[in-house]
Amino acid sequence: MSPRPGRGEATVTFLGGVGTVTGSRFLVETGRAAVLVECGLFQGLRELRRRNWDAPPVERLDAVVITNAHLDHCGYLPVLARHGFSGPVYATEHTIELAEIALREGARLLAEDAEQANRYGWTRHHPALPLYDESEVERVLRLFRALPYGQPVPVAPGVAVSAHPAGHILGSAWLQVYLDEPGGERTLVVSGALGRPRHPLLAPPELPGAAEAVIVESTYGDRRHEDAEAVERLAEAVSRTVARGGSVVIPASAVDRTEVILYTLRELVGTGQVPEVPVVVDGPSMLAALDVYRRAIAARSAELHPGLVARGESFAPGMLRELQTVEESMLANAPQVPSVIVSASGMATGGRVLHHLRHLLPDPRNTVVIAGFAAAGTRARDLLEGAPAIKMHGRYVPVRAEVVEVPVAHADAEEILGWLQAMPAPRMTYVVHGEPGASARLRDRIAADLGWPAVVPRLGERVLFA
Incomplete structure (x- = not known):
């Protein structure tokens, strides 16, 4: 990865969660800090899953913030720890509790898959190894720090984050990221996985405030749920x-x-x-x-x-x-x-x-x-x-x-648009966490219905903040 931006040149790099509904990872860098928002596992197609084995393309990382306990948002954390990350991982209390369950279960299943691959010869690797194991999960669990709802928390030099209920699963949050830059404070909203306003178990997602840029999911960006x-x-x-x-x-x-x-x-x-x-x-x-x-x-x-x-x-x-x-x-x-x-x-x-x-x-x-x-x-x-x-x-x-x-849990296109239109128009909207057709459709709806600039970023693309 190229050197950290200079002061006043904050950037966002899309390391996952683009062109797919898995592997969400968005790197926010300033001249003073680097924070990874989401640390998800790639799932599904083999070419996606292979990316989980790549070393993190980050020279230095000060903190990680995750929005919910599903593996497509937190499942890469043990790999990050294996490669030496020892900084704090911020999440809400229920997300920490549920992520422990998800990561332990993930380690168990990976161990079973590797054991069966070795027993029956279903692998070109000798021996087949799990992507991560229980010891690496234990290492990650020691890094978690609680992130309260509605309260800005400093997570790295010049970077603070506040979590707000997203209504997707228990503990899920959308994030407001505050960057203390020489020209003044700048803000980024990251939707995480948005729930439905009429979720049978959870309160509706809290509506967002003003931000210069938005990273929004598009899992069902081309559909309407009934x-x-x-x-x-x-x-x-x-x-x-x-x-x-x-x-x-x-x-x-x-x-x-x-x-x-x-x-x-x-x-x-x-x-x-x-x-x-x-x-x-x-x-x-x-x-x-x-x-x-x-x-x-x-x-x-x-x-x-x-x-x-x-x-x-x-x-x-x-x-x-x-x-x-x-x-x-x-x-x-x-x-x-x-x-x-x-x-x-x-x-x-x-x-x-x-x-x-x-x-x-x-x-x-x-x-x-x-x-x-x-x-x-x-x-x-x-x-x-x-x-x-x-x-x-x-x-x-x-x-x-x-x-x-x-279909359950994720907001549909109308619900995502309804959530977005509660905030003033940002300078740019980045549409992520969706398959290509869904992301493109939601990008077009944001442009047509809200009149906002919107793009679908490419994997590995780095952009100047807002």
């Missing part, structure tokens, strides 16, 4: 599957997706829209995250939807089974009665859900519900695109089960 349609689609999929004697498997990220699914199923069972059947949550990490949400409800967290707090939501849609052990998980592969199985990972890239898919995909009575965004190159995306067979554990499994998509 809340009633999504819930109806889930209800019909479960009812249809149960009626034909099948089971539903839902790949879900450990954080938030599981909670939203359980909440929605509880509502549907309560209103009689779906029959009451066993609902299985499979995996220690999912259950650990579920406990974090339950504790937040008991503590009456202001991040949560007031209605959720008022009734003390338990996330128990009738016959709820929580599976911790591998032996319990194996028994769930062949349900004796129609069931709903919720298991990680959300994009079916690894974890226990692969075993459930391997057993359930060949049977046309069953259904796979993809709840949330599926990046290109993931098994979840292949299923949505109608792949006749999916490769898992070295063999192809025929896909005869029904596949249904139910």
Whole structure:
């Protein structure tokens, strides 16, 4: 990387999260400091995942700030630590709590993948090694520092950050970055992953104030969600599957997706829209995250939807089974009665859900519900695109089960635009964290509907601030 900018020449470099909905990493540099905003893992296509093995292209880094606990925002932290980073990592308290769960689970899955690759020869590397391990996760956990909502916190010389609720998952934040430059203070807004104004569990995203530049996500920048349609689609999929004697498997990220699914199923069972059947949550990490949400409800967290707090939501849609052990998980592969199985990972890239898919995909009575965004190159995306067979554990499994998509969690194009228009026009808007079509579409909507200058940056591109 080129030398640090001179004083008065702050820059932003887009090291990830462009052209893809993974690997978010945005380097903010001034003449006095370098701060990495987001430290995400690339996922999906092989050429993207290979980038995770690259050494960080940063000569010196003073601090990292992350917006939420999903791996596409924090999963590269252990690699950064392995390459010598020992500075502070700032995040909200709930993000720190959930990131520990996500990173530990990531280390476990990476170790399992490497072990299987070596055992069955599924690798050109001898031996195959995990991208990071538990010791590197431990090193990262010691670096976390709590970032309170609504209060500017100095994170590096001349750089302060304030976090504001983003309504995406518990602990998620959008950031206001303040740069103390010779010509005066300059500001940057980073959206992180924006939630929906009508999220069933969380309070709406706080609206942004003025800034000279904005970095905004575009995961669903080319779509519009219909809340009633999504819930109806889930209800019909479960009812249809149960009626034909099948089971539903839902790949879900450990954080938030599981909670939203359980909440929605509880509502549907309560209103009689779906029959009451066993609902299985499979995996220690999912259950650990579920406990974090339950504790937040008991503590009456202001991040949560007031209605959720008022009734003390338990996330128990009738016959709820929580599976911790591998032996319990194996028994769930062949349900004796129609069931709903919720298991990680959300994009079916690894974890226990692969075993459930391997057993359930060949049977046309069953259904796979993809709840949330599926990046290109993931098994979840292949299923949505109608792949006749999916490769898992070295063999192809025929896909005869029904596949249904139910979008959740991320704001759609209208909601992103509604959030942006609460602030005065910035000098420049950078559209990131989206696949090319979605980013381009949102860029065009920002220009046409708001009249703002907007661009989709290139990977590795460095721009002068605002």
